Amino acid sequence: xxxxxxxxxxxxxxxxxxxxxxxxxLDPNNIISKIIMTLLTLFAGFHIFKKAFMDLRYKIIGxxxxxxxxxxxxxxxxxxxxxxxxxxxxxxxxxxxxKSLEKTRSALSALIDLKxxxxxxxxxxxxxxxELNQLKPKDIILVKPGEKxxxxxxxxxxxVMIDEQMMTGESMPVYKEVNDQVFGATxxxxxxxxxxxxxxxxxxxxxxxxxxxEEAQDKKAHTQKFMEVFSKYYTPLxxxxxxxxxxxxxxxxxxxxxxxxxxxxxLVISTPVSFVAGIGNAARxxxxxxxxxxxxxxxxxxxxxxxxxxxxxxxKPVLRDIKVYDSTQNELLKIAAIGxxxxxxxxxxxxxxxxxxKNIDIEDEPTDxxxxxxxxxxxxxxxxxxxxxxxxxxSFDIPKPIxxxxxxxxxxxxxxLIMSDSQKILGLFGIEDGIRxxxxxxxxxxxxxxxxxxxxxxxxxxxxxHHISHTLGIDQYYAGLLPEDKASIIESYHKENHTIFVGDxxxxxxxxxxxxxxxxVGGMGKDIAMETxxxxxxxxxxxxxxxxxKISKKVKTNMxxxxxxxxxxxxxxxxxxIFRQVTMSIGMLVHEFSVLVVIVNAIRLLRYNQGGRxxxxxxxxxxxxxxxxxxxx
Amino acid sequence: MKKTILQLETVTCxxxxxxxxxxLKKLSGVDHVEVKFNASxxxxxxxxxEITIDALSHMxxxxxxxxxxxx
Numbered sequence: 001x002x003x004x005x006x007x008x009x010x011x012x013x014x015x016x017x018x019x020x021x022x023x024x025x026l027d028p029n030n031i032i033s034k035i036i037m038t039l040l041t042l043f044a045g046f047h048i049f050k051k052a053f054m055d056l057r058y059k060i061i062g063x064x065x066x067x068x069x070x071x072x073x074x075x076x077x078x079x080x081x082x083x084x085x086x087x088x089x090x091x092x093x094x095x096x097x098x099k100s101l102e103k104t105r106s107a108l109s110a111l112i113d114l115k116x117x118x119x120x121x122x123x124x125x126x127x128x129x130x131e132l133n134q135l136k137p138k139d140i141i142l143v144k145p146g147e148k149x150x151x152x153x154x155x156x157x158x159x160v161m162i163d164e165q166m167m168t169g170e171s172m173p174v175y176k177e178v179n180d181q182v183f184g185a186t187x188x189x190x191x192x193x194x195x196x197x198x199x200x201x202x203x204x205x206x207x208x209x210x211x212x213x214e215e216a217q218d219k220k221a222h223t224q225k226f227m228e229v230f231s232k233y234y235t236p237l238x239x240x241x242x243x244x245x246x247x248x249x250x251x252x253x254x255x256x257x258x259x260x261x262x263x264x265x266x267l268v269i270s271t272p273v274s275f276v277a278g279i280g281n282a283a284r285x286x287x288x289x290x291x292x293x294x295x296x297x298x299x300x301x302x303x304x305x306x307x308x309x310x311x312x313x314x315x316k317p318v319l320r321d322i323k324v325y326d327s328t329q330n331e332l333l334k335i336a337a338i339g340x341x342x343x344x345x346x347x348x349x350x351x352x353x354x355x356x357x358k359n360i361d362i363e364d365e366p367t368d369x370x371x372x373x374x375x376x377x378x379x380x381x382x383x384x385x386x387x388x389x390x391x392x393x394x395s396f397d398i399p400k401p402i403x404x405x406x407x408x409x410x411x412x413x414x415x416x417l418i419m420s421d422s423q424k425i426l427g428l429f430g431i432e433d434g435i436r437x438x439x440x441x442x443x444x445x446x447x448x449x450x451x452x453x454x455x456x457x458x459x460x461x462x463x464x465x466h467h468i469s470h471t472l473g474i475d476q477y478y479a480g481l482l483p484e485d486k487a488s489i490i491e492s493y494h495k496e497n498h499t500i501f502v503g504d505x506x507x508x509x510x511x512x513x514x515x516x517x518x519x520x521v522g523g524m525g526k527d528i529a530m531e532t533x534x535x536x537x538x539x540x541x542x543x544x545x546x547x548x549x550k551i552s553k554k555v556k557t558n559m560x561x562x563x564x565x566x567x568x569x570x571x572x573x574x575x576x577x578i579f580r581q582v583t584m585s586i587g588m589l590v591h592e593f594s595v596l597v598v599i600v601n602a603i604r605l606l607r608y609n610q611g612g613r614x615x616x617x618x619x620x621x622x623x624x625x626x627x628x629x630x631x632x633x
Numbered sequence: 634m635k636k637t638i639l640q641l642e643t644v645t646c647x648x649x650x651x652x653x654x655x656x657l658k659k660l661s662g663v664d665h666v667e668v669k670f671n672a673s674x675x676x677x678x679x680x681x682x683e684i685t686i687d688a689l690s691h692m693x694x695x696x697x698x699x700x701x702x703x704x
Contacts, residue, residue: 047697051652054696058656062648098645105643105671217671265646276671 010095016040017088024081037080045071045087061235063265070256070584077252085585086260093592100599104273107280107606108217111210114166114185119150122194132200139197143188151184152204153195160191167209168524168539169286183524205524209538212290212530213283217276221292223559224271234570238262253584254577261573261587266594270562273602278555281606286538287548288523294534297517299552301500304451305490307511308458308465309346310504311521311542312472313433317346319354320414321430323405330360332427336388336419337362339379342369347417348377350431374459374482376417386426388419390461398425410463413471435471438543443472445546449553452497457486457511486511502545505529519545550609558605562598569594634664635681639690642699644673652696660684660692674704 004011020040023033045068052068055061067090074083121130122140132150135141140156143149149162159177164170164186173189176182182195185206201207242258245251275292282289289295306312322329337355340348341362355362366379376389387393391406398406398418402425409416414430443454456469456477465479478489487510490499494516501508501515505526512518512532520526520533522540530536537544573590576582582590644650650668653675657666662683667676677689690700 051697054656055652058652058659060648060651060655062652063646064648094645098643101645102643105673108672214669214672214674218669272671 010092013040013044013088013091016043017085020081020084028081034080037084040084041071041080041087044091048087048090061239063262066239066259066262070259073252073256074584079253082584086588089585089588089592093595097595097599100596100603101273104277104599104602104606105280107284108210108213111206111213111283114206116148116150116185135197135200137197137200141195141197143193143195145188145190145192147188149182149184149186149188149195151197152199153182153197155180155182156194156196158191158193160193161189163187163189164539167206167286169284169544170539170541208530209283209288212288213279216279216289216291216294219291219293221271221275221296223296224275224292230267234267235262254580257577257582257584257587260584261577261591265591266566266569266598269595270566270598271559273599274555274559274562274605277602277605278551278558281608282548282551285544285547287544287551288536288538290534294517295552295555297498298500298519298535298549299556300498301517301549302452303455303493303497304446304500304502305455305457305511305515306474307486307503307508308456308460308468309433310506311502312439312456312468313435315346315433315504317350317415317431317433319350319429320432321409323428324426325402326424326426330358332419333358334360334362335381335386336429338364338381339366339369339377339386339388342366342379343371343377347415347431351417351429385422386419388417391418394418394420394425396423402428407463410461411467413464413467415460415464435468436542438541439472442543442546443474449546449549457481457489483507483510487514490514502542505533519548547609554608555605558602562601566594566598634678637677637679637686637689638704639675639677639693640701640704641673641675641693642701644668644670644698649698653693653698656696657689657692
């Protein structure tokens with residue numbers, strides 16, 4: 001019954017339409033037939049006529065106006081059935097289009113539904129539930145297991161496992177502890193945490209992601225712009241054509257049929273619906289496309305450049321090997337760590353971390369610290385001048401045996417830091433940055449996706465680069481690069497290739513903006529990367545690049561299918577009308593049907609590669625449960 | 634000048650864009666109108682002294698589109 005109430009209008013006009021068809025076959029000139037058909041025309045056409053009248057006032061030639069003219073003309077020549085059928089089909093088509101278009105946009109509303117509503121604020125040791133819009137930065141909130149984290153913040157107490165899948169698409173829960181960032185709408189799996197709120201409302205990561213997806217869906221791609229220009233001229237041209245036909249043949253029926261098919265409905269929406277559905281699908285997997293152009297550019301890529309550190313590797317270097325020539329290991333490590341304490345370079349952090357693990361006291365401070373970018377650090381400690389860094393920092397000849405040991409370390413994929421005083425080499429540190437598990441599989445699969453070449457760009461030493469690219473199966477590498485070198489290497493490939501650059505968004509803004517398409521990995525916590533890159537993979541999992549490329553290609557194919565189909569329909573209709581095979585109502589039927597076909601084709605993209613759909617559903621249930629729990633407590 | 638964003642019910646036809654943009658632009662006090670088709674949002678830059686948000690949403694409603702909220 002409820003269904004009937006909701007769809008009363010459609011049901012009524014549909015009954016009138018069926019009655020009209022029957023009456024048209026029995027006796028179209030019967031007075032009852034005429035009344036029913038007129039009733040249907042008025043009832044189904046009311047909205048159309050109203051819009052046409054409005055358009056006229058604002059001097060817009062839209063489809064509503066054309067249909068109105070056609071219907072009025074059909075009335076004048078006495079073809080009531082055609083008039084009734086055209087208005088009915090047009091109205092029904094619109095209702096169905098609205099329903100199906102809402103579906104293509106559903107991915108975004110699923111994201112919006114993630115927003116939590118309440119937070120448990122701790123104030124003077126008292127817990128109070130607060131509406132989310134009353135939360136302020138610096139508030140302290142408590143989150144319990146199974147609850148959604150209400151907003152972005154920093155953990156000040158506790159360590160927990162957090163499920164960030166709803167945002168990053170990554171199913172493995174993430175371990176977080178004090179000083180780690182947490183994001184609103186992610187799910188606390190186990191443990192309790194206290195969070196200091198850092199961002200609320202539209203500043204939160206979730207709000208930014210929603211905003212980005214929205215912007216992306218409305219950003220027009222090249223193809224789309226072309227289709228819009230085409231459509232802009234198509235309507236007036238067909239109208240002109242209809243007038244000419246009338247002038248030549250004086251056949252009103254032919255001319256008005258032309259008017260009905262003048263709206264390029266399917267053509268206009270053929271590209272945007274594919275993009276919207278594709279962007280929506282990707283967003284659910286933690287892949288953000290910045291717009292239709294980003295999708296097109298990624299789908300065309302033939303060469304992929306990878307940044308090494310933090311992209312193909314974990315970006316968390318670990319000290320693996322120490323060679324000592326003068327003192328003891330611990331003594332050497334102590335001095336090195338004291339010197340490196342002034343640097344935030346990942347390699348420095350590896351040395352400091354190693355010293356901490358061995359409980360070496362590194363509280364002392366170095367003096368006369370000098371940072372040599374791209375080389376290392378020079379400093380003074382206990383009146384001795386030390387240097388730690390790469391070969392370029394050493395001013396004297398390195399003895400052959402030591403040279404050999406450096407080569408050995410590098411060949412094993414370890415970046416080597418050399419520690420020296422002003423005359424001799426004191427020791428070597430072999431630091432390794434582990435390769436991400438997903439990298440090997442990714443590189444192998446890219447070839448299957450039609451990528452011609454994979455190239456690694458790194459500031460690291462040549463032998464290390466060789467070791468890593470060999471392990472991963474990367475075709476080529478450039479080592480010892482500065483950030484600006486990366487951009488110019490990519491540039492040099494532009495002539496004959498469509499380039500993609502994949503980086504972690506640290507130190508590679510220039511390369512990101514140079515490539516035809518750029519992808520940033522692990523974008524959740526990095527504002528700049530999120531803004532610069534064309535495609536953002538929210539999680540650290542670089543394997544998602546494969547999904548992103550697959551989706552981009554799928555969307556491109558889908559879009560081409562839609563465009564070709566719509567053009568074909570337009571052509572078919574025009575020819576059909578000229579040869580008098582297509583009547584007004586058939587024209588409208590084909591027109592509305594083609595629009596629906598295009599939308600349904602795009603909806604297929606939403607379902608594409610939705611692995612673990614079942615999973616998703618049960619998780620949403622869990623989410624609902626947890627938020628209602630929160631409200632109860 | 635103030636920027637107002639109005640959330641409409643799902644906008645379905647591309648001609649809706651023209652209709653909304655065309656009619657709002659003609660109002661005095663309206664500087665710039667952009668309809669975001671896929672998000673079903675209307676972005677209006679206008680002078681609040683000359684035309685209020687209520688007047689804008691009234692105009693859109695008159696054109697046949699439900700205004701769900703003002704953001």
